[in-house]
Amino acid sequence: MNEEVVTEKKTSRWMKELIEWVKTIAFAMILAFLITRVITPAFVVGPSMEPTFHDRDMVIAFRLAYWKDLPKQDDIILFQSSLADDRILIKRVIAREGDELLINGSQLFVNGEEIDESYILEEDFYGNTNITIPDGSVFVMGDNRNRSLDSRNEEIGLIDQEEVIGRVVFRIFPFNQIGTI
The missing domain is CATH 2.10.109.10 (Umud Fragment, subunit A)
Structure with a gap:
């Protein structure tokens, strides 16, 4: 396998991981916004x-x-x-x-x-x-x-x-x- 293909696979995995982290953080921020600004839980x-x-x-x-x-x-x-x-x-x-x-x-x-x-x-x-x-x-x-x-x-x-x-x-x-x- 040549060096160029290995580097491309590493970059691809790194980008996928980064995208997953961004999605998770965005979901958490939206959920926090909903809980604090749209709904209020109470006992x-x-x-x-x-x-x-x-x-x-x-x-x-x-x-x-x-x-x-x-x-x-x-x-x-x-x-x-x-x-x-x-x-x-x-x-x-x-x-x-x-x-x-x-x-x-x-x-x-x-x-x-x-x-x-x-x-x-x-x-x-x-x-x-x-x-x-x-x-x-x-x-x-x-x-x-x-x-x-x-x-x-x-x-x-x-x-x-x-x-x-x-x-x-x-x-x-x-x-x-x-x-x-």
């Missing part, structure tokens, strides 16, 4: 969203869901809380900007219409709220109303659009409940 902590989600369930939120608009009523969202520990919370949107919200005992009305909430854990929750939701804000509550720190509490209050991280779209743990939300 549910505590019982506030039972029966929909349980403590230690893992969910995925789509960050770009609200880049043009506020969450819609009934969406489940992740948001940055104003609590001292800056934790991320998961709650259901009950009312959005411009909506008139009335909570009277265990009845909930949005724009004068009683809301059917078949997803809540307990039928009897208590509260008294009468508010028109200001522009750029949403009112959120947990599905386990009597064990939820949510917009009814002044520590949380109304959620500004800037605090919304994304819409919960997928459950990835526990494995027997994997699927879209």
Whole structure:
């Protein structure tokens, strides 16, 4: 075999190896971008969203869901809380900007219409709220109303659009409940 053919084979192997490394690095960068800018994985902590989600369930939120608009009523969202520990919370949107919200005992009305909430854990929750939701804000509550720190509490209050991280779209743990939300 002549020297020219051997050199060409070595160069060819080296180029193939380099291309594989570039592909792997590019894939890792795209995956990192998706995880940090497009989706957000999060663990549910505590019982506030039972029966929909349980403590230690893992969910995925789509960050770009609200880049043009506020969450819609009934969406489940992740948001940055104003609590001292800056934790991320998961709650259901009950009312959005411009909506008139009335909570009277265990009845909930949005724009004068009683809301059917078949997803809540307990039928009897208590509260008294009468508010028109200001522009750029949403009112959120947990599905386990009597064990939820949510917009009814002044520590949380109304959620500004800037605090919304994304819409919960997928459950990835526990494995027997994997699927879209």
